Structure formats: structure tokens, C-alpha cells
Amino acid sequence: xxxxLFILFVLISTVVFGQKEKVKESNQDYKDLAYIDAQKMYxxxxxxxxxxxxxxEKLGDxxxxxxxxxxxxxxxxxxxxxxxxxxDRNYYFKYIQTLKAVRExxxxxxxxxxxxxxxxxxxxxxxxxxxxxxxxxxxxxxxRYEIKNLEMNSEIQDFGTSYLPNSNSxxxxxxxxxxxLVKRRHKWNERVFxxxxxxxxxxxxxxxxxxxxxxxALNTKxxxxxxxxxxxxxTMYFTRNxxxxxxxxxxxxxxNKLKILKATRENATSPWENITELPFNSDEFSTAHxxxxxxxxxxxxxxxxxxxMTDGNNRLTSDIWYVTIDENGDFSxxxxxxxxxxxxxxxxxxxxxxxxFYYSSTGHQGLGGLDVYVVQTNDKGxxxxxxxxxxxxxxxxxxxxxxxxxxxxxxxxxxxxRKSGKGLDDIYxxxxxxxxxxxxxxxxxxxxxENGELMPFATVTLLDKDNKKxxxxxxxxxxxxxFVLECGQNYSIRAQKEDFSIAEEFVQxxxxxxxxxxxxxxxxxVEDKVVxxxxxxxxxxxxxxxxxxxxxxxxxxxxxxxxxxxxxxxFMKAYxxxxxxxxxxxxxxxxDGYNIKLSDRRAKSTRAYLIMKGIKxxxxxxxxxxxxxxxxxxxxxxxxxxxxxxxxxxxxxxIMKLK
Numbered sequence: 001x002x003x004x005l006f007i008l009f010v011l012i013s014t015v016v017f018g019q020k021e022k023v024k025e026s027n028q029d030y031k032d033l034a035y036i037d038a039q040k041m042y043x044x045x046x047x048x049x050x051x052x053x054x055x056x057e058k059l060g061d062x063x064x065x066x067x068x069x070x071x072x073x074x075x076x077x078x079x080x081x082x083x084x085x086x087x088d089r090n091y092y093f094k095y096i097q098t099l100k101a102v103r104e105x106x107x108x109x110x111x112x113x114x115x116x117x118x119x120x121x122x123x124x125x126x127x128x129x130x131x132x133x134x135x136x137x138x139x140x141x142x143x144r145y146e147i148k149n150l151e152m153n154s155e156i157q158d159f160g161t162s163y164l165p166n167s168n169s170x171x172x173x174x175x176x177x178x179x180x181l182v183k184r185r186h187k188w189n190e191r192v193f194x195x196x197x198x199x200x201x202x203x204x205x206x207x208x209x210x211x212x213x214x215x216x217a218l219n220t221k222x223x224x225x226x227x228x229x230x231x232x233x234x235t236m237y238f239t240r241n242x243x244x245x246x247x248x249x250x251x252x253x254x255x256n257k258l259k260i261l262k263a264t265r266e267n268a269t270s271p272w273e274n275i276t277e278l279p280f281n282s283d284e285f286s287t288a289h290x291x292x293x294x295x296x297x298x299x300x301x302x303x304x305x306x307x308x309m310t311d312g313n314n315r316l317t318s319d320i321w322y323v324t325i326d327e328n329g330d331f332s333x334x335x336x337x338x339x340x341x342x343x344x345x346x347x348x349x350x351x352x353x354x355x356x357f358y359y360s361s362t363g364h365q366g367l368g369g370l371d372v373y374v375v376q377t378n379d380k381g382x383x384x385x386x387x388x389x390x391x392x393x394x395x396x397x398x399x400x401x402x403x404x405x406x407x408x409x410x411x412x413x414x415x416x417x418r419k420s421g422k423g424l425d426d427i428y429x430x431x432x433x434x435x436x437x438x439x440x441x442x443x444x445x446x447x448x449x450e451n452g453e454l455m456p457f458a459t460v461t462l463l464d465k466d467n468k469k470x471x472x473x474x475x476x477x478x479x480x481x482x483f484v485l486e487c488g489q490n491y492s493i494r495a496q497k498e499d500f501s502i503a504e505e506f507v508q509x510x511x512x513x514x515x516x517x518x519x520x521x522x523x524x525x526v527e528d529k530v531v532x533x534x535x536x537x538x539x540x541x542x543x544x545x546x547x548x549x550x551x552x553x554x555x556x557x558x559x560x561x562x563x564x565x566x567x568x569x570x571f572m573k574a575y576x577x578x579x580x581x582x583x584x585x586x587x588x589x590x591x592d593g594y595n596i597k598l599s600d601r602r603a604k605s606t607r608a609y610l611i612m613k614g615i616k617x618x619x620x621x622x623x624x625x626x627x628x629x630x631x632x633x634x635x636x637x638x639x640x641x642x643x644x645x646x647x648x649x650x651x652x653x654x655i656m657k658l659k
Contacts, residue, residue, distance in 0.1 A: 350402075457476075
């Protein structure tokens, strides 16, 4: 993938190791990013018996930075034969990535645990530990696409598609150059430089044909790629090496960075012209991979500019950023899209017609290399929800990127350097056969309510909205549980342990995929709580009940109230001779007489629920008190919030007899 687009924002530091001239020469090639030359020399060094950790690191890098993760894994594995504490943080990350590329996921987890032991907890580790079930989540979303390697792919590089509006054309980057007998090559990886091409897309097969190179004003002797167009198709933003008006520039550390340029044309048959670079570019960092919001008022892009996140060695990585475009075509200062960025590289943003935000990243627990992720956006078009791996077969153990889709047709394209392709990077078409699964992962731990200690071997049960058991597990030493729930549904989660009362929490899942935390705290058993109980006490106080509330002008038992009534039910079963007086109260809204009747219906509704659950009718009395016993100042004519009024819509459970 042209090394994540020519530099992929990876700033390479040079470590001079060893005194031999050949090692120094290899290091210089490495410093100059001439990885193919460096690779040959490092291999010669190893063959001659000169080995150390730094040589293996650099040799692994020459493969890693050219996307050959299998060979990179071979050399990184030798790095990990040395003292783990001496190994640079970034090599843990690289080794994990290459292990995933060769599908050694268990080994990758072992190296992650080793990192935790040696380096301790930090942002780098936290980012991974927050995704313990990542393979299961990826599997959940897999199988939703039918993909095809396009016939037009060359043996070199083809990638980075974009839709040209008001046409059936696709614009993409390619290093094919049949018109030239002498191909210019990048010294990093000996690959031919990229140009932008336009091809016709077949509406049925999605194949691309009749490819033509865009005009010379756009394509130079260096790299061009990743274009995006305004809705009228007459303004283009694209990526190019820092080569403007035949002026080749490098950063202070002598690296030629990437920039986003703008081009315009009069109409669909006119040539592209007025090539200008955008004002937020810099010679000192890369800016690339432009993408436009649905309304065209925001330009998203990838950059390792100051303010981006940093890796394990405090080096800047590539983040997703955006600028706003005003009515005069002027750009705001760049803003970091914090909701999607990671300590890895975050690249290739794309916003679909439905407003879904796609991008590729190495910063999540994925299948290896770059994986494609999707994030839902808010009403302002900004990504705000949980990042979701879109699964196989779009994602693989190699680099998968530059995903674009037409939501109305459920078709699109992406790029990948997977081994089954024809070239170094290939373009794949896809047809989406299923929508993204909407699920909610819920996790938590069971603790002792009194002291916060873990409660291992407690039983945690998931119940549906009708209180029917869905699944039950016994937690381990860590007292942790997890369930997968459907979106937009009601559940309750119940924790039980011998000699403790039941803890139960109501959960209403959102209508989007996300992860929720729901701790469960069990309390001492009812028998322990009622040592000093006496006639006249309110079970709300004795059992630490969450108040039984009712909706405005309603008398039916709410689902959250039903959970609390389970505790009352447990008490009455533990004390079979007890008698309870249920007292119901309303807020001050409506007339006094109406509120008396409403509260009486609520009390009788509560009584009926307990009788239905097996309590004898002669053990329960019920009466409504209307608005005559308010708990706050919200009487007739007082302006109060809904929350203040709800405090008055309550039930009490007064003990009339114990034995």
C-alpha cells in the first residue's frame, strides 16, 4: 500500500549499533528509508554470523514497513529471545501485529500479557485490555459481504478508490505505467510511483474498465493518490508528495512528507487545473487521505501533526482530523476527531450517504495490519458512537483500507494487500448482503455491597423483559461476568450468592451497538438485615429498596419497580407470618379527589402483583393517600421539575405484624 501511503506518518529513528562498517552502511540506508537496500545488507550481516537484538529489529522493520508481515514476524520473534525489559515498547506492538498477520492470536495475547508484566499499565496497554473479546466481536459482524478481486488489478499497486459524482466512474491510484519504458521507483521499496486514474464501473459486476490516467497537471513524477470530489464533481482534493510547482521539499529530518492539494475544472469534459495546496499542510508532518462530509462543509483527513496521539515511545501517530469549509471556501483550523483516534495509525476516512463514518486503523484489537471500522455519527455528522470492526472478509490479517460504499445499492470497493491478491495492493469490489448487527456488550463484576470486596463464584443470571431466564453463569475468581444483548430491549441481570440477598439491575439497551458496564453488589441476607426490625418499620429502609415509582397518571407496575418488588417478595417468604400494609402516594398534579383514587389503584396494583407471585391475600393490605403526604414542597401551584414530582409518586411497605 505504498507503505501506508509513502511514509504512513511513521517517523523512523536511527539507532547506531555495532562498529562494523557494513552495519553502519545498513543503518544509513535505513535512515534514508531505502529499506530494500538496507534489507539486503542486514541479511548479509546475519548470514555472516553477526547477530544482535538491534540487527533483528531493523531487519524486521525492513519487512514490516513494506507490508511483508510474515517475514517481519520471523525477525521480530528473534528480538523476543532477548531480555523483555530491553525491548522497545513499539516492538511489542509490531510483533503483536505480525503475529496476527500469521494468525497466531493466542501468541499475540501472550505478548500482550508480557508487555503488561514488563512495561506496566499505560495508555498503550489500556487500549488493548479494553477489548478482551475482540475476536468474538469481529466474528459477530463477519460474513456480511461478498467480495471480488477486480480483473483490472495489476501486478504492482492499485488502491484507494473514490466515486466521481454524476458519472459511473471511479478514480483510483495505480503504479501501472505502460506508456513509460523507464519506470521511476521510490528508493524506500523499489516500487513505481503512483498516479491517479479514472475507470468506468460496471453497474452489475462492479468491474472497472477503460482506465485512463488523469491529466498531467494532476499527475507528477512523484506519488498522487486518494482523491475525493465535491457533489458537483468539479472540485477535487487529493494526496501528493510534498512536490509543488516542481519544488521538492523535505522536513527538518529530511523526509518528504504528504500534502493535500485542491484542483478544479469547469465541467465534466474540462481538464483539471488550478492545483493549489491547502493552507493547513506543513513540510514537517504529513496530511493525507481527504474525505468530505455529506453536506461538503467538513473535510476529514489523516495527519500526524502536533496534537495527534502518541505511541508507546511518545512518538506522534496518524490521527483523523477535520477542517470546516465556509461559504467562501476558506478553511478553519484543524480539529482532532478524538472519538475515533487511537495510539495506532488511523487513516483513510470515508463518510457514506447514510452518514456512517468508515476508516482504517491499527490501534484496535483487530485481525492484523489495518482493519476497516465503522462509527455512527450524530445529527451534526460527527462520529460519536462505538467503533465497530466490520469483520471478515473485508478485513483480513493484512492491510485493509480505503473502504467506500453506496448505501442505496449496498455495493462498494476497498483495497487490500492480502496475499491472495494479484499485486502489492489490489482493489476489491463488494456487495453487502446483511446489515451491521446491532448488539450491546454488557460487562460487570459482583461485589459485596458493604465493603466492595469481590464475590467470586456468585451466580449471575440474564432475564428477558418477562423475567424469563436467558442465560446463567457462575463467575470466577475475578467475579466478572459478560453478556451479549440485543439493541433496544429490556433486560434484568441478577446476582445471587449463598447467605446474601439477590442483587438485580434493570437494563434498557440503546438502539446502537455499544458496550455497557453494570456492576452488581449483593448485600447481606434478609435475615441479617432484620435483626432489629420491628412493627411499624418501612421495608424501603430495611431492605434498601430503590423507591417504587409510577409514571405520571399511571398505576401499572413499571419494569424497574417489578425488580424492587422481588425484594419485598423475598422478605415475605422469609417471614411467612408477616403482614404488610402497602401505602401509595401521588404528586400534587390533578385534583385531590382524583389523586386519592389514583393512589388507591396503585396500592391495589402493587398488592395484586405480590398475590400473583404467591403471597396470600390476607397478609397484604393496601390504601392510597393521594397527595396528602408529600415528601417535598411540590404542592398545588408550585412549579417543580418532573424529577421532583416523581419523588412523591411512591409506595411504602409498612410492617404491621412479624410473628
